Amino acid sequence: MEVIPTEAIWWRLFLLFTAVGVLAAGTVTAFFIYSLFKYRSSGQALGEDRGTGGRIYRIMVESPLSGKSKYLLFVTGIIVMGLIVATIDETLYLEKSPPVEDALVVMVVGFQFGWQFEYSVGGETVTTINYLVVPSDTLIEFRVTSRDVFHAFGIPEFKNKIDAIPGILNSMWIKTPDEPGKVYNAYCYELCGIGHSLMVGKVIVVDKEEFYNAYNSGPDVFSEYVNNVISKYK
Structure with missing residues (x-):
């Protein structure tokens, strides 16, 4: 499909x-x-029918x-x-949910004033703060919530956003570009406090094969890989 x-x-x-x-x-x-x-004037006298x-x-x-x-x-x-x-x-x-079953699921937790991203790798959770590494040419499903006040997670280039509400799990999806190397900003679209304007995350698109090689090698290898990618953009 x-x-x-x-x-x-x-x-x-x-x-x-x-x-x-x-x-x-x-x-x-x-x-x-x-x-x-x-119907411009033809010079007839005023009042004439x-x-x-x-x-x-x-x-x-x-x-x-x-x-x-x-x-x-x-x-x-x-x-x-x-x-x-x-x-x-x-x-x-x-x-609707992503139209294919092999979408990469990423948990997104909003907090004042940042984003926590969680990957499920081999039964364990790998967490990053404000930096998200995703593979190219892949469907990504974001499951979004908040741990304090109302937020709204969105990436302008993908024309999609979703509310991040404490106690509620919302979802949205995107399809990453075919070519790696793109970097996008993820913003909070809900006024959430004095640091709202600083609540910006980075979405880094990497090579799909490289990403999944690390992803399938277990949480320790994947965590090291993600941190190495992120260090290049800090």
Whole structure:
């Protein structure tokens, strides 16, 4: 099953809304320009009856339930419903669990004012603070909570975020890029105290094969590998 990256989904929605907005704005602007020349003053005396201005004028000005203006309402309704359905469909896709079973699961715990990342390796937990190392071309499932106040975990480039709430485990997923070497910032999107603006984590994308070689070698080897990667970015 092909997995659509989260950022691609949001860009697709953005472009859809932009295209509809440009089309609507262009149509209205064209009508205004047409009306400007079509119904400009012809030098008739003030107060003289000049009629209703033709078919377009009647469609745009008549009661919404009369004549051909019904078609305008119908088309508008179809466009709005299409946008609603597209939005719901895409957001439901994002809210589901990762669409493959071999996603890498990372526990994310927010605290004032940082992020704790936990990997489950060979039945043990490997923990890092504010630095997360992930493999390239891999689905990552974040299981997010907090140990003090409300936070919200998000990585802007992936167009996804989730609330971090004490006692509640929320989840979101991303697909990392194919090429290693990328570094992203992870932010808190919930005002959580005086150090909120400093609550920034680093997400480091490394070679997939290299990552899993260390991951499958046990917690000690993996912990050393992760710390070596992190030391290069501190």
